[in-house]
Amino acid sequence: QKEVEQNSGPLSVPEGAIASLNCTYSDRGSQSFFWYRQYSGKSPELIMFIYSNGDKEDGRFTAQLNKASQYVSLLIRDSQPSDSATYLCAVNTGGGADGLTFGKGTHLIIQP
Amino acid sequence: DVKVTQSSRYLVKRTGEKVFLECVQDMDHENMFWYRQDPGLGLRLIYFSYDVKMKEKGDIPEGYSVSREKKERFSLILESASTNQTSMYLCASSPRTDGEQYFGPGTRLTVT
Numbered sequence: 001q002k003e004v005e006q007n008s009g010p011l012s013v014p015e016g017a018i019a020s021l022n023c024t025y026s027d028r029g030s031q032s033f034f035w036y037r038q039y040s041g042k043s044p045e046l047i048m049f050i051y052s053n054g055d056k057e058d059g060r061f062t063a064q065l066n067k068a069s070q071y072v073s074l075l076i077r078d079s080q081p082s083d084s085a086t087y088l089c090a091v092n093t094g095g096g097a098d099g100l101t102f103g104k105g106t107h108l109i110i111q112p
Numbered sequence: 113d114v115k116v117t118q119s120s121r122y123l124v125k126r127t128g129e130k131v132f133l134e135c136v137q138d139m140d141h142e143n144m145f146w147y148r149q150d151p152g153l154g155l156r157l158i159y160f161s162y163d164v165k166m167k168e169k170g171d172i173p174e175g176y177s178v179s180r181e182k183k184e185r186f187s188l189i190l191e192s193a194s195t196n197q198t199s200m201y202l203c204a205s206s207p208r209t210d211g212e213q214y215f216g217p218g219t220r221l222t223v224t
Contacts, residue, residue, distance in 0.1 A: 032210050043202055043215040044155075088155070092210035099145055099170075099209055104154035 002093040006103035023089030116216035131190040135203030144186035
């Protein structure tokens with residue numbers, strides 16, 4: 001069974017600090033990992049993807065992947081109030097034939 | 113930039129009506145997806161299509177059908193709307209079945 005697990009939160013982080021969002025997945029065959037940001041009432045927006053073990057940085061965002069532990073995380077440096085949103089982790093499952101499986105998301109609140 | 117559009121942002125229908133939701137993408141993507149999103153349940157895949165006239169059932173296809181007559185357009189059909197189909201419906205497209213997905217703005221459907 002395909003599962004992608006995230007802590008629902010809310011995760012409260014002071015402005016300027018590092019926000020750390022975590023995701024675990026059950027399908028050992030997964031190869032592609034994505035992070036989406038979703039503001040209330042809006043659709044998900046792709047912010048990062050990662051395919052290889054290790055870190056991938058894009059501006060204030062860093063995605064970290066550990067396939068052995070089946071764990072992917074997203075770090076947001078210098079958090080801003082505009083980063084307050086729900087963050088969805090998505091993982092390809094079923095050998096890639098079924099599209100992506102999404103976690104239910106972590107609600108992040110950046111406190112000014 | 114990838115552009116995915118959906119025919120309506122808000123829709124109100126009566127129980128038993130046939131409902132059509134349309135999605136159009138302008139990036140020549142092979143793969144298109146329909147999800148519904150409900151509080152506490154996350155994104156759930158209804159149907160997807162990896163080519164014109166091809167369709168595959170997702171996790172919750174009951175009560176829905178789809179049509180893909182042209183590459184850029186993917187339609188979701190509620191054969192006989194019921195109140196439990198009140199939800200946010202999200203369309204997405206992707207260059208690969210296991211690749212990043214780009215979402216449209218969503219249609220909030222209310223069935224009364």
